[in-house]
Amino acid sequence: MADLNNLLSPFFLNDKEVRKVIELLFFSYRDFTSGPDKILEKLNFGRAHHRVIYFVGKKNHITIKELLGVLQITKQSLSRVLNQLVNEKFIIVSTGFDKRTKKLSLTEKGKKLENELSTIQINKIRGVINEFSEEDINGFKQILYEMIEVDNKKTFQEIND
Amino acid sequence: MADLNNLLSPFFLNDKEVRKVIELLFFSYRDFTSGPDKILEKLNFGRAHHRVIYFVGKKNHITIKELLGVLQITKQSLSRVLNQLVNEKFIIVSTGFDKRTKKLSLTEKGKKLENELSTIQINKIRGVINEFSEEDINGFKQILYEMIEVDNKKTFQEIND
DNA sequence: TAATTAAGTCAATATGGCTGACCTAAATAA
């Protein structure tokens, strides 16, 4: 009977309940980014710098084009932020096999910052999901994944090859 | 034995897996806000306007101070956005019982826009969670809630009285 | 009456996006 109920009409949240989810996303995402924001501020960096550092750390030798695909900003926007990171020696650039391309890597200084920023978010997530079951955590990840648009799901898969 | 395993050592995600969660949050939040962003653009509004409209819609007669508490921005930042919304007749202002305070409300025009924006996000969430069990959805909400800082949990509770 | 509170305003600054126009060098297709 319990299964039947679920088969015939999936669990339904009314508008009021769905709005709570909207708010949970807003509040949780803001607090999720606030930790790194404080560290970045001291370096006169912003969240844009964090994203670049994160994804260069994620995929060593990532090209400008790939990075633009992940971040979905214009190259002019990326350029300003990336040049700062290169000038301040958080990132080094080398030439690819295809000599038109450039490969980005974190320097030791960059790795140190990446680690500092990511550790905050990793610990935050770990602290939270520690209290939940494997099923809850898998459900959480799956729901977030399904909220991503099709094209960006591909991007997510690609950076996790 | 299965329970014992869970009791002794809770389900553990290694750094690589937690990093996937970081990315899922980044991608999903970006796509979550992209729908409304397109509509707002036509009106020469941004996400800041959306937030104001959302929370005024959520709590009719909200005061400036309360709104500042929810949004956590400076009153100078709020002022610019709010004045635009008032000038363009999406929001009306009245005086509170305490005559120092102001009470904000959506006009019919404001309600229409609020509905248009929220419907996109409500449908998106509903479309996703439709595929999941009640347990998964509750887990999802609880995990998001636990990611919120203590003080902001209070704010979340307050706006949902 | 004095202090506090809610709200507003002026000015300057920083960040992070955008568009448009234009350029170079390298790879690839005709």
Added chain:
DNA sequence: TTATTTAGGTCAGCCATATTGACTTAATTA
């Protein structure tokens, strides 16, 4: 081989959203 496409860069200007600091007004509360 020439033409086209691709990867990347750059200059200029614009807009949105946030900040800090200083100051004001009016109303409430101590």
